[in-house]
Amino acid sequence: MGVPTGEVVARPMVARACGCLREFQHYAVDRYRAQRLAKFQKTRCEECVAKLNEEQRQAASVVPKKGEAFKLLPTNAQFSLTRKADATWAGTLSAEGKTVEAVGDGPHGLTLALARAWLAANGITSPSGSGESAPKPAAPQTAPAPVSKHPAPKPPPPSAKPSLSNFPRPKSG
Numbered sequence: 001m002g003v004p005t006g007e008v009v010a011r012p013m014v015a016r017a018c019g020c021l022r023e024f025q026h027y028a029v030d031r032y033r034a035q036r037l038a039k040f041q042k043t044r045c046e047e048c049v050a051k052l053n054e055e056q057r058q059a060a061s062v063v064p065k066k067g068e069a070f071k072l073l074p075t076n077a078q079f080s081l082t083r084k085a086d087a088t089w090a091g092t093l094s095a096e097g098k099t100v101e102a103v104g105d106g107p108h109g110l111t112l113a114l115a116r117a118w119l120a121a122n123g124i125t126s127p128s129g130s131g132e133s134a135p136k137p138a139a140p141q142t143a144p145a146p147v148s149k150h151p152a153p154k155p156p157p158p159s160a161k162p163s164l165s166n167f168p169r170p171k172s173g
């Protein structure tokens with residue numbers, strides 16, 4: 001498939017997926033016009049794609065990245081995933097007495113969504129993001145390690161800061 005080379009015989013305005021009207025070119029000889037038109041209608045226009053990419057880029061700067069989100073979760077964090085009748089998945093994530101819920105198309109995306117939701121609910125932002133938008137004055141740069149409740153089975157990783165014990169704990173009851 002690909003853009004045909006030939007005379008443009010018509011330039012109708014066609015609504016794209018984003019709702020914007022854009023010029024769709026009809027070529028004199030174009031055996032794939034139907035496919036091209038279908039793709040044209042199913043995709044966003046260039047401006048909206050650029051806007052969307054920018055929004056996603058900004059969102060990604062505050063939301064922990066894929067590998068990072070799981071690392072930020074505390075010890076004993078537990079996922080529970082359930083496949084539903086309509087083939088979607090429902091899941092919960094429990095950690096440190098807090099539980100968040102989410103639904104998704106599959107377990108991979110769902111666990112990430114849950115991890116991010118839990119971190120957001122606990123005011124934990126990405127260490128690589130500057131955390132400027134976090135309302136807390138003394139947001140920790142790393143995930144709070146589980147403290148005091150039960151003895152840790154092994155010493156904390158070198159990245160954990162000792163000052164984390166001062167992090168205000170949410171009431172678990």
Ligand SMILES: [Zn+2]
Binds near residue numbers: 019
């Ligand atoms: Zn558009």
